[in-house]
Amino acid sequence: MDVIFMGTPEFSVPALQAIAARHRVVAVYTQPPRAAGRGQKPRPSPVHRAAEALGIEVRVPERLRDPQAQADFAALGADVAVVVAYGLILPQAVLDAPRLGCLNIHASILPRWRGAAPIHRAILAGDAETGVAIMQMEAGLDTGPVLAEARTAIGAHDTTASLHDRLSGMGADLIVDVLDRLPLSARPQPDAGVTYAAKIDKAEARIDWTRPAPEIDRQIRGLSPFPGAWCQIGDERVKLLDSRVIDGSGEPGMVLPGFAIACGSGAVQVLLAQRAGKKPMAADDLLRGWALPARLG
Structure with missing residues (x-):
């Protein structure tokens, strides 16, 4: 399939690499380079660097609400977009552009820990397990129906770093499996058990x-x-x-x-x-x- 990939941090890189090994990634969207380090020189995101290593076109729009940005996105004619910790809100026009919509890899078992910091919050709350969910994106915050999930126990020795790396790999494996089986039926998220993973203060x-x-x-x-x-x-x-x-x-x-x-x-x-x-x-x-x-x- 023709896939648009949208992600920014290191967590997203294994999914990009796994998808690119099996499908045609027509473009990668990521956050623009940000000033970093002692010299405060612009530094491309981990996804940006990984995409360039794979020879994939990289796009770094500041926002996606601009009609031209939305037209450029739609013109790619993708079958599906995969979103992993991208960092920008996707307008409805973007969500609707790919033939099979936009799929999100989220680092929790939805509807628990919707939002920005699901890995941190799961450990802080003392959860016994967590996982990754592949969700069909809609306008609400992580409210879309779930196509697939994978679970893992949270060990007494896990840190956010160790769980981050494990879930990143699980998400890469799961999204490849989902893409291979599309179209899939999705289950709506239940109303019971909703929690929000607020950004860490x-x-x-x-x-x-x-x-x-x-x-x-x-x-x-x-x-x-x-x-x-x-x-x-x-x-x-x-x-x-x-x-x-x-x-x-x-x-x-x-x-x-x-x-x-x-x-x-x-x-x-x-x-x-x-x-x-x-x-x-x-x-x-x-x-x-x-x-x-x-x-x-």
């Missing part, structure tokens, strides 16, 4: 040691690697990027043997942390030559 990242250890552990793993749960250690803000719940007790914030911290109930063992201006380091390496205070803020 940096204010959510500071650790409150009075909370129970399981909640703090999920906060650390759910916000890793970005934006990174953090606490005050002396006069320094330190990101905690991986942890485990352990037996232990003490006043909230008290440092226990090793890089273990007492919580409102129980304790967490910090496994990976990042000091300001430095790379993430395993806790044992971080503690060499760096003495922790008796209590963290």
Whole structure:
């Protein structure tokens, strides 16, 4: 089939590569290059770079509400468009242009965790499982009927980074299967069980040691690697990027043997942390030559 691919971050790249191996990708739409790095030079998105490596035409419109942009999209004559974390709202004229419409790869089992941050929210909430859903897109926010889904357990050691990579691969496999079997019947999403995965606010990242250890552990793993749960250690803000719940007790914030911290109930063992201006380091390496205070803020 002739496919338009629309995506931007690293999460989208495996799906593009998998589709391009089996179908004709007539164009890739992605966000325009953004200033990044010390020199603030425009940097193409991961999807942009992957598309160029595959020899596929790349388009980077700032918006799709312009009639000319919509006409250019329709002129591609695609059978279907696949959308994966693209970053722009698709007007109805764009949704209707491909013969089989627009399909979205969403990183949750819909209708749970519609919206911007489904992977983070699933870990933060303590969900036992999550997955990917292939949805027929419509005007509402992730409200369209579902063509297929795949599930995976959320392990006690999963971070947003590890779950992101697993779901990215699952989405790539699932969309290829769906494209091979189109047209498919889709099931409407139920009204019960709808939740919204609001974008992560940096204010959510500071650790409150009075909370129970399981909640703090999920906060650390759910916000890793970005934006990174953090606490005050002396006069320094330190990101905690991986942890485990352990037996232990003490006043909230008290440092226990090793890089273990007492919580409102129980304790967490910090496994990976990042000091300001430095790379993430395993806790044992971080503690060499760096003495922790008796209590963290």
